[in-house]
Amino acid sequence: MQREVRCARAGRVMWRMWRFWGYSSRPVPDACARPGWVLLEFWISVPTASREVLASYEWELDDALLSRRVRAEFVGSGARIERTVT
Numbered sequence: 001m002q003r004e005v006r007c008a009r010a011g012r013v014m015w016r017m018w019r020f021w022g023y024s025s026r027p028v029p030d031a032c033a034r035p036g037w038v039l040l041e042f043w044i045s046v047p048t049a050s051r052e053v054l055a056s057y058e059w060e061l062d063d064a065l066l067s068r069r070v071r072a073e074f075v076g077s078g079a080r081i082e083r084t085v086t
Helices: 007-021 051-066
Strands: 002-006 024-027 037-043
Touching: 002 007, 002 051, 007 024, 007 037, 007 051
Parallel strands: none
Antiparallel strands: 002 037, 024 037
């Protein structure tokens, strides 16, 4: 799931998202972002998931980014399932 975050806070946001919610993240190489912003990709490993539950992961990520522990200004949306376990 990709979100655009202010450059000055990107490292802190990535660390806190890992520590408190278990989301891995990395800057997206060669991504076009607004000046002063960086595009980060977040992902989380879950034992089972279906395409129908993608919205819940989107909401969870956005809630975590807005939480008191992270407080990230961000824009963006979009999620995908890499592999479905059935």
